[in-house]
Amino acid sequence: MxxxxxxxxxxxxxxxxxxxxxxxxxxxxxRGLGAIMLLLGAAQVxxxxxxxxxxxxxxxxxxxxxxxxxxxxxxxxxLTHGWAASLTALWLSRxxxxxxxxxxxxxARLVLLLxxxxxxxxxRVRRRVESPALAVLRSVLLRHVISGRAPPTxxxxxx
Numbered sequence: 001m002x003x004x005x006x007x008x009x010x011x012x013x014x015x016x017x018x019x020x021x022x023x024x025x026x027x028x029x030x031r032g033l034g035a036i037m038l039l040l041g042a043a044q045v046x047x048x049x050x051x052x053x054x055x056x057x058x059x060x061x062x063x064x065x066x067x068x069x070x071x072x073x074x075x076x077x078x079l080t081h082g083w084a085a086s087l088t089a090l091w092l093s094r095x096x097x098x099x100x101x102x103x104x105x106x107x108a109r110l111v112l113l114l115x116x117x118x119x120x121x122x123x124r125v126r127r128r129v130e131s132p133a134l135a136v137l138r139s140v141l142l143r144h145v146i147s148g149r150a151p152p153t154x155x156x157x158x159x
Contacts (some may be wrong), residue, residue: 014050030100
């Protein structure tokens with residue numbers, strides 16, 4: 001394991017099952033940062049209890065061993081696990097928000113594609129019915145608009 005200890009393959013398989021079972025209820029809709037952080041914290045506690053009670057194999061290397069006193073972790077381990085869970089929850093919540101936003105955009109485009117007329121359908125021409133009052137209002141509102149999108153019609157005198 002990354003902490004320097006070693007557990008059996010059976011304990012690792014059980015840990016993988018615990019992680020998947022913890023994540024399964026959260027897959028139906030988008031979750032926020034708080035829900036993800038709570039789920040990650042609970043999964044870390046469950047995995048810590050599982051790996052603490054599992055039969056240990058002899059460590060592969062003595063340097064950097066992950067030492068704790070059975071089921072009760074030290075303050076360093078609590079801080080490290082809390083920090084890791086917080087960063088992972090932040091990372092997952094932002095990634096999940098981007099994923100759900102992308103899926104919503106794709107669904108909107110798919111609906112638009114399925115509901116728009118195809119190229120062999122005749123286009124519907126809709127005529128605007130403008131009232132004379134609307135034409136007067138538009139001319140009053142646009143009277144002092146200066147449009148700079150066209151080239152000048154006359155040349156400026158050079159001095």
